[in-house]
Amino acid sequence: MLSASISAAFQDQFHYPPLLVRAPGRVNLIGEHTDYNEGFVLPAAIDKEIYFAVGLNGGSAIRLYSYNKQELYTTEASQVRRDATLWANYLKGVVAQFQKRGITVPGFDCVFGGNVPMGAGLSSSAAVECGLAFALDQLLATKLERLDLARMAQKAEHEFAGVQCGIMDQFASLFGRDGQVVRLDCRSLAYEYFPFDTSRxxxxxxxxxxxxxxxxxxxxxxxxxxxxxxxxxxxxxxxxxxxxxxxxxxxxxxxxxxxxxxxxxxxxxxxxxxxxxxxxxxxxxxxxxxxxxxxxxxxxxxxxxxxxxxxxxxxxxxxxxxxxxxxxxxxxxxxxxxxxxxxxxxxxxxxxxxxxxxxxxxxxxxxxxxxxxxxxxxxxxxxxxxxx
CATH class of the missing domain: 3.30.70.890 (GHMP kinase, C-terminal domain)
Structure with a gap:
């Protein structure tokens, strides 16, 4: 299983046991380009997922390893900024959102990878952002609401990836329910689940x-x-x-x-x-x-x-x-x-x-x-x- 491989890669690289997190991609049944117009969407989280192995390392360095690319990226937690390593920007954007809330993010290690096809429109970027946001919330015991994490992940995409996305992708990744689609009002963020009959x-x-x-x-x-x-x-x-x-x-x-x-x-x-x-x-x-x-x-x-x-x-x-x-x-x-x-x-x-x-x-x-x-x-x- 991919999650086991990513956990093993973390322990090979960093020599201690990590927190393991899964973050799903999403489909959207209907309601496209309506989210940033404060309209309605009908997404669902799906079993194409990004897995994260994350742990605090006791130092000040952030070490990010892309399992799919087999690339390591390192920066100081106090020096988080956009640069030419595009895949790392999504993760650093999340760190920056914690820092903007006055939360100190110490050094941590992260190995991530998954089976969300890149460029297929399944929101691999939102899964990356939401997975790390959730992992850091757990590790730092910040007890943030899922909606806060979704907003932070959205801001990460705006500020570090340069895409002015609506909140649908991040919301779907964090609020998905087994066997249900969710209608989201992108203005009020009120939502309602509808069962989706996979037997038919x-x-x-x-x-x-x-x-x-x-x-x-x-x-x-x-x-x-x-x-x-x-x-x-x-x-x-x-x-x-x-x-x-x-x-x-x-x-x-x-x-x-x-x-x-x-x-x-x-x-x-x-x-x-x-x-x-x-x-x-x-x-x-x-x-x-x-x-x-x-x-x-x-x-x-x-x-x-x-x-x-x-x-x-x-x-x-x-x-x-x-x-x-x-x-x-x-x-x-x-x-x-x-x-x-x-x-x-x-x-x-x-x-x-x-x-x-x-x-x-x-x-x-x-x-x-x-x-x-x-x-x-x-x-x-x-x-x-x-x-x-």
């Missing part, structure tokens, strides 16, 4: 195998475009704080005042929030075909209005649509590559993955990786593995 339907991810370089810069551009729309609407509706507050009728009434691109961005977000609400009602009623139709509509909006899809993702959705047992499919994550999420009837999963691999490679020349996922609980400690 599995979540299958299809990795496009591409990650276009547009992703990070365009993500921040979309935020700015949404803010421009809000600024315009506030002139007519002073109560509007974010696109979350805007109705479709209000938006359409002022279409002539908008830049055409900004209007489409705003229309997507307003409609996507409505889709999340509708999808939750369908899930509660057990109506998976209707839930799937909301997913297809979400993808169309992401492709046409929000313009964050790409030809490979569009191909995956269109290939999945006619296959037996498929309820719905859409791109997932920031966009410009990564995965599609597919809801597939249990009896058809094997045939679905076989056909998708075949068809996608024929269409694009790219081999297709697929992942069947299980919905799991959020970040937790693991039983220690003692290496004799």
């Amino acid at each position: 339907c599995h979540i299958v991810l299809c990795n496009s195998g591409v990650k276009h370089s547009l992703a990070s810069s365009e993500y921040n551009t979309r935020r700015q475009e949404c803010e421009q729309g809000v600024a315009l609407l506030q002139q007519h509706y002073p109560e509007v704080r974010s696109l979350r507050d805007v109705t479709l009728a209000q938006l359409q009434q002022h279409e002539a005042e908008f830049d055409a691109v900004v209007f489409r961005r705003c229309r997507y977000v307003v409609e996507e929030n409505l889709r999340v609400e509708a999808a939750c009602q369908e899930l509660a009623a057990g109506n998976l075909p209707a839930f799937g139709q909301q997913m297809y509509a979400s993808h169309a909006g992401l492709r046409d209005d929000y313009a964050v899809s790409c030809p490979e993702l569009d191909t995956l959705v269109e290939l999945a649509r006619p296959l037996p047992g498929v309820y719905g499919a859409r791109m997932m994550g920031g966009g410009f590559g990564g995965c599609t999420i597919n809801l597939v009837e249990v009896a058809h999963v094997e045939e679905f993955t076989r056909r998708m691999r075949e068809l996608y490679e024929q269409a694009t020349g790219i081999p297709l990786e697929t992942y069947q996922t299980t919905i799991v609980a959020g970040v937790s400690t693991l039983e220690p593995v003692i290496v004799s």
Whole structure:
């Protein structure tokens, strides 16, 4: 098991037993790019996870070891800052958040690694941030709430990775529940769990195998475009704080005042929030075909209005649509590559993955990786593995 290997690597490297923590990646069934617009999302934690072995070393040095990259990075706890080692920035960003709260972080050692595919849109970065935040909270006995840890992990991404992400990914990693999806109100942070019946339907991810370089810069551009729309609407509706507050009728009434691109961005977000609400009602009623139709509509909006899809993702959705047992499919994550999420009837999963691999490679020349996922609980400690 990977957790045992990471524990063993820690003890080989640092010669004392660590605290073991697992932090899951996430899927988001529907509600994409709504989180930073204070809207609604429907994520779940999944069994693609990052494992951490962490311990206080009694000194002042922070020693970070990436198990996947087989790289060691060292810095003084008092000298934590961004630099060119990108993977270490996510972890140092978390340390900086503890320090900003006036919490002294002494020297510690950390070995981490996992099976969350990088660049697949499963939030490996949030899992890294949340896992270390949880581990340090345990080791330093700071007794912070999970919501505080989620906010700290989000800030780490803003300040040390330079991505102005919403809170969904960190929230899902920390608040996941076994066999349940969670609807999160990204303004109030109120949340509600909905059971997901894995006896009827599995979540299958299809990795496009591409990650276009547009992703990070365009993500921040979309935020700015949404803010421009809000600024315009506030002139007519002073109560509007974010696109979350805007109705479709209000938006359409002022279409002539908008830049055409900004209007489409705003229309997507307003409609996507409505889709999340509708999808939750369908899930509660057990109506998976209707839930799937909301997913297809979400993808169309992401492709046409929000313009964050790409030809490979569009191909995956269109290939999945006619296959037996498929309820719905859409791109997932920031966009410009990564995965599609597919809801597939249990009896058809094997045939679905076989056909998708075949068809996608024929269409694009790219081999297709697929992942069947299980919905799991959020970040937790693991039983220690003692290496004799």
